[in-house]
Amino acid sequence: MQAVVFEETGDPDVLHLGDRPEPQAGAGQVLIEVRAASVNPADVKRVAGSFGEVELPAGTGYDAAGVVLAVGEGVDHLAAGDEVFGLGQQTHAVRAVLTAAARKPAVWSWAEAAAAGVAGETADRGLSLLGVSAGDVVLVDGGAGGVGTFAVQLAVARGATVIATGSDRNHDYLRSLGAIPVRYGDGLADRVAAVRAEQGLGEVTAVFDVVGKTPAEVLVSLAPRPEQVVSIANFDAPAHGARVTGGGDGVTDAATSLAAVAALADRLTIPIEKEYPLVQASDAFALVAEGHVRGKVVLLP
Ligand SMILES: NC(=O)c1ccc[n+]([C@@H]2O[C@H](COP(=O)([O-])OP(=O)(O)OC[C@H]3O[C@@H](n4cnc5c(N)ncnc54)[C@H](OP(=O)(O)O)[C@@H]3O)[C@@H](O)[C@H]2O)c1
Structure with missing residues (x-):
């Protein structure tokens, strides 16, 4: 499956378009066809090796928006064909698994929905x-x-x-x-x-x-x-x-927070500073690494 990959940690230019194993939705997860995924500073830090050792080769991406292809055990509120956004792993790819998802508001573009994942x-x-x-x-x-x-x-x-x-x-x-x-x-x-x-x-x-x-x-x-x-x-x-906070604080769970953000979609402005195709992931990461993005940077498969 086509995805952004890296074989060594370092600057954003270690990233390239490559092949990753097909993801599978586990219990409580959804498999999506990715329409957009955002770049977060955590992506840059992980690729740089700041989060400790990474099992290589590895993919990138912590959020995405797309169309549900399959749902894992225990997911009864979403089904194949639903448009969703949320949090996941290795989302800078054509398909990805979301571990927490909510329905994508119709007023949002795919890029806006992807931007609302980790940040929202x-x-x-x-x-x-x-x-x-x-x-x-x-x-x-x-x-x-x-x-x-x-x-x-x-x-x-x-x-x-x-x-x-x-x-x-x-x-x-x-x-x-x-x-x-x-x-x-x-x-x-x-x-x-x-x-x-x-x-x-x-x-x-x-x-x-x-x-x-x-x-x-x-x-x-x-x-x-x-x-x-x-x-x-x-x-x-x-x-x-x-x-x-890094999550898991017990005050709110991720899916509830994503749904709360989606409920305000009509009132939210979500500026996308720049969109890049997956093949230009290193440019997108370099822009985020500068630390002065207004709104979000998004990758489009
Ligand atoms: N713990 C968690 O759960 C969690 C989740 C998400 C993100 N994070 C972390 O939170 C941080 C921010 O994430 P993000 O996605 O919002 O990053 P971001 O979009 O890259 O943030 C860029 C913004 O930071 C502003 N900025 C730069 N230096 C600043 C300063 N000294 N004081 C105040 N604002 C400054 C810039 O404004 P100007 O252009 O005006 O300078 C720019 O608008 C990152 O370190 C990220 O890894 C943690």
Whole structure:
């Protein structure tokens, strides 16, 4: 089966189009014909070898959207022919298995649905851990990327006021998502205090760090309590009383989060910065590796 593969870890140029064994849907899984799959920073890190040893040769990809070909044991809510999106493994391929899936909203393109996989699930998970609801003032640190784009909009949909960080070039974009933009980097706490005063906002009630670059002590200083900081990328955060999530936290399961994101499809903007054919996976990975994508980068088989 045609797939993106690598035989050695390293820079994105180790990737090429190759052959992988046909995937099979196990219990609770669905096999799909992939119509689009997104590129996540985790893909870049795994190919680089940052996640430890990888059994080689290996495929890439953690999410996808496509048409169900077969369902595994115990899947009774989906059937062959359904259009779905969700989380999986080796999704940068013509066929893949999803381990958590939801129905693709008709208003989404295949690329938008693929983009909503890892990024949408992660955003809903983090906001659920923080218990974000109407009346909250949420700081999303890193609002313009994949997870940030969903985190800002999902927090707004929950009724929160959102302050989001981004470089100056992304401030209009962050406003378009419903956030009050501030620049990240040194002096962040002062800038957050200034916009709160300017906008007449109360204390920040939750901090969602979706990039992992702001020191944990700064994030904690912005929250009412250390545990009201949730990070998805700063593994130093627990040393400061903050929480880190990688999934499996028990507050929400992946399929429920994907369905929650899909339910808001009419209200969500999902910018696709660039689409590439599978054969150009190394270019797509190189763009994501730069760390300044607005929205998502997507591969189309
Ligand atoms: N734990 C989990 O479950 C989980 C799940 C998904 C992702 N992650 C991790 O979370 C991180 C983000 O993922 P992603 O898919 O959202 O990445 P992404 O789309 O590549 O993020 C790019 C964005 O990061 C922003 N950014 C860069 N430097 C920043 C800084 N110092 N402060 C604030 N924003 C900054 C950029 O904005 P500007 O262009 O304005 O600089 C850009 O919009 C990655 O490390 C990823 O591996 C973890």
